[in-house]
Each structure stands twice: as C-alpha cells, then as structure tokens.
Amino acid sequence: MIEPPLPSFPTGSDPGPSFLGLLRRMAPDALPGALAGPGSSPGPPGPAPEGVVHGTTVVAVRYADGVVMAGDRRATAGFSIASRRIEKVFPADEHSGVAIAGAAGPAVEMVKLFQVQLQHYEKVEGEPLTLEGKANQLGQLVRANLPAAMAGFAVVPLFAGFDDRQGRGRVYSFDVTGGRYEESDFHANGSGGVHARNWIKAGWRPDLTADEAVELALRSLFAAADEDAATGGPDLVRRIFPNIAVIDAGGYRTLDADDVAGRADNLLGGRERGGDGS
Amino acid sequence: MTMPFYVSPEQVMKDRADYARKGIARGKSLVALECREGIAIVAENPSRTLYKISEIYDRIAFAGVGKYNEFQMLKIGGVRLADLKGFQYSRDDVTASSLANAYAQTLGQVFTHEMKPYEVEILVASVGATPEEPNQLFHILYDGYVVDEEGFTVLGGQSETISDAIRAEFQEGLDLGAVVRLGARVLAGERDALPASQLEVATLLRSRPARAFHRVRGEELDALLAV
Numbered sequence: 001m002i003e004p005p006l007p008s009f010p011t012g013s014d015p016g017p018s019f020l021g022l023l024r025r026m027a028p029d030a031l032p033g034a035l036a037g038p039g040s041s042p043g044p045p046g047p048a049p050e051g052v053v054h055g056t057t058v059v060a061v062r063y064a065d066g067v068v069m070a071g072d073r074r075a076t077a078g079f080s081i082a083s084r085r086i087e088k089v090f091p092a093d094e095h096s097g098v099a100i101a102g103a104a105g106p107a108v109e110m111v112k113l114f115q116v117q118l119q120h121y122e123k124v125e126g127e128p129l130t131l132e133g134k135a136n137q138l139g140q141l142v143r144a145n146l147p148a149a150m151a152g153f154a155v156v157p158l159f160a161g162f163d164d165r166q167g168r169g170r171v172y173s174f175d176v177t178g179g180r181y182e183e184s185d186f187h188a189n190g191s192g193g194v195h196a197r198n199w200i201k202a203g204w205r206p207d208l209t210a211d212e213a214v215e216l217a218l219r220s221l222f223a224a225a226d227e228d229a230a231t232g233g234p235d236l237v238r239r240i241f242p243n244i245a246v247i248d249a250g251g252y253r254t255l256d257a258d259d260v261a262g263r264a265d266n267l268l269g270g271r272e273r274g275g276d277g278s
Numbered sequence: 279m280t281m282p283f284y285v286s287p288e289q290v291m292k293d294r295a296d297y298a299r300k301g302i303a304r305g306k307s308l309v310a311l312e313c314r315e316g317i318a319i320v321a322e323n324p325s326r327t328l329y330k331i332s333e334i335y336d337r338i339a340f341a342g343v344g345k346y347n348e349f350q351m352l353k354i355g356g357v358r359l360a361d362l363k364g365f366q367y368s369r370d371d372v373t374a375s376s377l378a379n380a381y382a383q384t385l386g387q388v389f390t391h392e393m394k395p396y397e398v399e400i401l402v403a404s405v406g407a408t409p410e411e412p413n414q415l416f417h418i419l420y421d422g423y424v425v426d427e428e429g430f431t432v433l434g435g436q437s438e439t440i441s442d443a444i445r446a447e448f449q450e451g452l453d454l455g456a457v458v459r460l461g462a463r464v465l466a467g468e469r470d471a472l473p474a475s476q477l478e479v480a481t482l483l484r485s486r487p488a489r490a491f492h493r494v495r496g497e498e499l500d501a502l503l504a505v
Contacts, residue, residue: 005359005379005380005383005384006352006355006356006358006359006380006381006384007355007358007359007362008355019361019365022358022361022362023362023365026358026362027362027366030362030365030366112365113365116361116364116365119361120357120358120361123332123333123334123357123361124354124357124358126327126329126332
C-alpha cells in the first residue's frame with residue numbers, strides 16, 4: 001500500500017506541536033548537525049578548529065515600554081575578519097527577537113529552526129507560546145547543541161521579547177549547557193560583552209525611552225569595539241553600523257540602516273570623537 | 279460455513295459517499311470569497327475557540343467543515359507538511375497546489391481503504407503576493423475529488439443554495455467589507471444575516487508582508503459587518 005502523503009504517527013510517537021520532534025521523525029538528515037542526537041558530535045572536546053566563523057557582541061536592553069536588541073556587524077575566524085556585514089539580531093516571531101554570539105554557522109541554523117518551531121507551535125495549537133515558553137524552547141535547542149559546544153562550536157543566544165501578560169519587555173540569557181536565566185534589566189554576550197555590559201550598567205535607568213535605550217545600546221557596542229578586537233566598531237568609510245531591533249506592544253521592528261546611521265553620527269559627534277585614545 | 283453476501287463495488291462506494299455526505303450535511307456551511315484585498319473566509323461558527331479556519335503557511339489558509347476531529351487532524355497534517363517542506367527547501371517552495379494534492383491523495387486513500395470515509399470537505403486557499411499573481415481556491419471533497427474554484431467557493435451541506443445566492447450578487451473587485459457582509463448574509467439563508475457572535479471570519483491579505491493570514495474578530499469584525 002502507498003503511504004499517505006500527509007505525515008501521520010501512531011499514538012505515543014506523535015510529535016505534537018514540536019517541530020524539532022517532527023523533524024527528528026520525518027527528516028533527520030535535515031536537522032542541524034549537533035541536534036541530530038547522540039553520536040553526532042562534530043569532533044572531540046577542545047577549542048574551535050581554525051577557520052570557524054564567530055559572531056561577537058550582542059546586547060539587549062529593557063526600557064519603559066519594551067526592549068531593544070542590538071549587535072555589531074563583525075564576524076571573525078581566528079585573527080581574520082570573516083565578515084564586516086554579518087547580522088546577529090533576528091526576529092524570533094512577531095513579539096520576540098533572538099541575538100546570537102558564538103559559532104556563526106550553527107547559530108544561524110539554530111535561529112532558523114527556532115523561528116519555525118515557534119510558528120509551528122502557534123499553527124498547530126491555535127495559540128502562540130508564552131514568552132517564558134519560547135525562552136524554554138530556545139534553552140532546549142542550546143542544550144541539544146552541547147556536544148558541539150564542547151568541540152568548540154558554542155552558541156550562546158540572547159532572547160528578548162514583549163510579554164503580553166505582564167505588559168513589559170523581558171530579557172533572557174543562556175549558557176552553553178542550555179541554562180536559561182532571566183535578566184532583570186539588560187544583558188550583553190560575546191567577546192565584547194563584558195565591556196558592553198559595563199557601559200549599559202552605568203547608563204541604565206528603569207524609565208528609559210525607546211530612543212534612549214537605542215542610544216545606550218549603540219554606545220555600549222562602540223565602547224566594546226574600542227576595547228575588543230573581535231567587535232566591529234562603527235565603519236564610517238563603508239557606512240556600516242550595528243543592527244538594531246525594537247520590540248514593544250506593537251511587535252518586533254528593525255530600525256532601517258539610514259536611521260541607525262543617523263543616530264550613530266549624532267553620537268559620534270559627542271563623546272567618542274577626538275578622545276585621547278587611551 | 280457461511281458465505282459472505284456479495285456487494286457490488288458500485289454499491290460499496292455509493293454507501294460510503296452517502297455516509298460521508300450525510301455527516302457533512304449535519305454541520306454548518308462555510309464560504310470563501312476573493313476580494314480586492316485578497317481572500318475572505320466566512321464560516322457559521324458560534325464557538326470562539328474551536329476554529330474551522332486556520333493558517334497553514336505564509337500565504338496559505340485551511341478551512342474545513344464536517345467532523346471537527348477529522349478536519350482538525352487534516353489541518354495539523356498540512357501544517358506539518360508545509361513546515362517540513364519550507365524548512366528543507368525554501369519558504370517559496372510551499373505551494374497550495376502541492377498541499378491540495380497531498381490532501382486529495384490522503385482523502386482518496388481513506389475513502390477507498392478505510393472502514394469509514396472522512397466526513398469532511400476542506401478548502402486550501404492561497405493569496406498571490408501581488409495583484410497580478412492569481413489567488414487559488416482548492417475545494418477538496420471527502421473522496422479526494424479536487425475542484426479548482428475561481429471567485430468564490432462554498433463548503434458544506436447546503437452548498438447549492440448558497441452558491442446560487444452568492445452568484446446573484448458576487449462580482450470581481452468587491453472590497454473586503456462587502457464580501458464579508460455577503461458571506462454573513464448567504465450563510466444565514468432564510469434567517470436574518472448572522473451577527474458577529476455566530477461568525478468565524480479570517481482573511482488572507484495580500485498587503486501583509488510575511489504571514490498573510492489574519493483572524494478578524496471583536497471590534498474589527500463589527501466594523502466590517504456594519505454599514
């Protein structure tokens with residue numbers, strides 16, 4: 001008998017609303033490397049092999065009505081610059097975003113899977129996941145990536161979104177084991193994350209407006225680029241500036257490149273210009 | 279030893295078709311109409327949570343009438359097929375016609391091989407990304423028979439009567455409000471036009487960038503129905 005073309009499962013092995021479960025049963029070959037299951041580790045434990053592309057600094061900053069996410073544009077492979085224009089901030093769905101630091105290849109695949117996973121759940125169940133549920137889902141994907149992380153392909157995303165139920169923005173960070181931590185106000189990840197975080201800490205207030213939060217995020221990335229070789233600073237010659245997304249009750253929106261360039265120019269007219277360079 | 283009675287294949291198929299048709303006729307009907315903005319799907323459905331109309335993919339919607347658990351299962355199967363295909367290939371490779379084919383094959387298979395046919399009629403609708411790109415309305419019957427409709431389609435028991443009523447008023451290029459009101463009127467039949475509380479309305483709007491599917495409810499629906 002010909003198999004029916006629509007996927008169907010016996011009771012007990014039905015993946016329910018999980019797209020990852022569906023992919024495991026129907027098309028395991030299409031799973032991103034490390035998620036394929038035990039025995040699929042990309043290599044022995046150790047540092048990343050040379051030539052692996054890494055994305056670097058990303059930040060998320062809560063403000064009065066939502067949350068701002070931003071990422072620099074540099075990707076590195078060892079001491080080389082692999083890309084000047086990589087994007088690290090993505091919409092997860094209409095009301096949340098994910099920003100990635102770590103091995104770029106697995107990270108981009110993880111984001112793609114995460115986006116489909118959220119939408120798949122919403123379509124099967126008829127209701128979207130809560131923000132907390134989305135963060136837990138992402139945590140599971142990060143945990144499944146642990147064998148790859150041990151081999152040097154770590155992915156550590158930042159997740160942020162607007163929580164309809166609580167009426168405020170929320171920020172989650174993750175570690176390589178899939179541990180999920182809700183940050184109270186802001187977080188930054190990646191090689192320049194420490195510098196960015198310190199900068200935000202000094203300027204953060206609970207009553208920031210969206211514009212102020214965007215400015216703070218931009219400044220923090222520029223500060224990180226000042227101290228960290230793997231973080232890309234504002235490129236005034238090629239006009240390359242960070243990617244920025246604003247998420248509030250109205251949903252996720254990306255600031256367009258000219259808008260960000262204008263804001264960056266305003267900032268650079270201020271404190272960063274003509275410093276003593278120390 | 280007893281001999282089983284001989285039943286001719288014609289009789290078997292006819293019995294099954296009658297069974298399915300009776301089941302479908304017990305439920306309420308649903309209409310889908312093309313309009314300037316895209317496609318509107320209007321169903322008589324007093325429930326706020328048990329939907330007959332759902333999103334399958336970026337520009338594709340699903341609607342079913344008949345037995346709820348059966349068309350619900352078909353909906354989930356379609357979502358799975360579409361998401362798998364979109365993930366493995368590209369989002370643009372998920373098309374309404376390939377979904378309609380999968381549904382037709384599944385329903386056809388169940389109709390001939392299983393004890394009992396599905397008591398459902400379903401619709402796979404997709405809206406073009408631009409006004410030049412045509413919309414598609416695939417109406418699929420309980421036995422896997424597919425009709426590619428243009429303009430509008432009616433699912434459910436009283437489809438003949440309702441189709442005639444639409445044909446009398448329908449024309450190309452009506453706006454969204456007009457087709458939703460037309461839908462509410464024809465579904466009511468002899469009764470007064472159905473109020474918002476008895477309607478489930480969803481649209482596929484060309485203007486929405488990523489996900490064309492949009493449920494119309496609450497004040498938005500009241501506004502469309504008023505005039």
